[in-house]
Amino acid sequence: MNLGTIVIALFIFGFLIFIHELGHYLTARAFGVSIREFAIGMGPKLFSHCSQKTGIRYSLRALPIGGFVSMVGEDEESEDENAFHRKPVWQRIIVTAAGAFMNLAVGVIVMSLLVMTQDILPSTEIGAFVQHEDGTPNYTQAAGFQVGDKIVEIEGTRVRIANELVYEVMRRGIEPLDVTVLRNGERITMEDVIFPTIVDHGIRYGTVDFKVTPEVKTPAVILKHAVFRSTSTIKMIWESLYDLVNGRYGVESVSGPVGVTKALGEAAESGFDDLIYLAVVISMNLGVMNLLPLPALDGGRLLFQIIELFRRKPVRPEIEGYVHFAGMVMLMILMVVVAVKDIFTLI
Numbered sequence: 001m002n003l004g005t006i007v008i009a010l011f012i013f014g015f016l017i018f019i020h021e022l023g024h025y026l027t028a029r030a031f032g033v034s035i036r037e038f039a040i041g042m043g044p045k046l047f048s049h050c051s052q053k054t055g056i057r058y059s060l061r062a063l064p065i066g067g068f069v070s071m072v073g074e075d076e077e078s079e080d081e082n083a084f085h086r087k088p089v090w091q092r093i094i095v096t097a098a099g100a101f102m103n104l105a106v107g108v109i110v111m112s113l114l115v116m117t118q119d120i121l122p123s124t125e126i127g128a129f130v131q132h133e134d135g136t137p138n139y140t141q142a143a144g145f146q147v148g149d150k151i152v153e154i155e156g157t158r159v160r161i162a163n164e165l166v167y168e169v170m171r172r173g174i175e176p177l178d179v180t181v182l183r184n185g186e187r188i189t190m191e192d193v194i195f196p197t198i199v200d201h202g203i204r205y206g207t208v209d210f211k212v213t214p215e216v217k218t219p220a221v222i223l224k225h226a227v228f229r230s231t232s233t234i235k236m237i238w239e240s241l242y243d244l245v246n247g248r249y250g251v252e253s254v255s256g257p258v259g260v261t262k263a264l265g266e267a268a269e270s271g272f273d274d275l276i277y278l279a280v281v282i283s284m285n286l287g288v289m290n291l292l293p294l295p296a297l298d299g300g301r302l303l304f305q306i307i308e309l310f311r312r313k314p315v316r317p318e319i320e321g322y323v324h325f326a327g328m329v330m331l332m333i334l335m336v337v338v339a340v341k342d343i344f345t346l347i
Contacts (some may be wrong), residue, residue, distance in 0.1 A: 023102030173206015295327020
């Protein structure tokens, strides 16, 4: 990667972090929470300015691995009447969740813009079968599919656009699948359809061996693709986490800021659309990951706040503090391990 590519990658990663922290900041300001600092990056300060009007310090820090909004009373007791812990629990829930939802919202908006700029929006209707160079028969054609069949369901999951179709086959197509199509207005289910597979980095995936027809680009079709490409991406992130836990993907599949920057740089070199799509995936990934109910993450804090909402009294602060401290230690260790892995991979 050249220097320009690295700068672009760092800018995009920093922007996504900024969007996340901006969600916390704006909602905290809206509810009148006292804020000490709004920082992008971690570690030593490169630039810092304190507003004389609000008393809030705005900082840019050296390490582009995160950011934070430091609120009075977030992790400690305070006599300040506008301290975070003195606000109603429903307001604290909104402030805590706002960062993740900002990432998800930006992902959906940029995905919509990406869809609008595309010349072709592929459907789920089979337009042609791919003929293999070695003369082996086409799998789906041999299974009884026909040109003009519109695939509407794979193994019980509805598919409305080509992205959903390709993803379902990719993830589940390592085993025979039941596929439902619309043919001349009639629903027909093909049972135990076998798809060709490929192996990438030791992981087997299913692949489609046919081409699909494009859809007529209307406002309704653009909206459909924007919505279902966004939901499909979020689903992909959730299921990737599940596959990581159950062992389908190894730890080598996990990347931190170094790996993310490398991936963004490679996407920048391969084309603008690839770069923007990867940025959308990373933004949505930040949103999903931060909502996981794990200590030290926004989702962990949300869990305690939701418990407080139903109990009508908070969990003892020292207990919550111990849990988040332990989670932070484990998170830092994980970040170091992943960063070392990413650096060795980069080298």
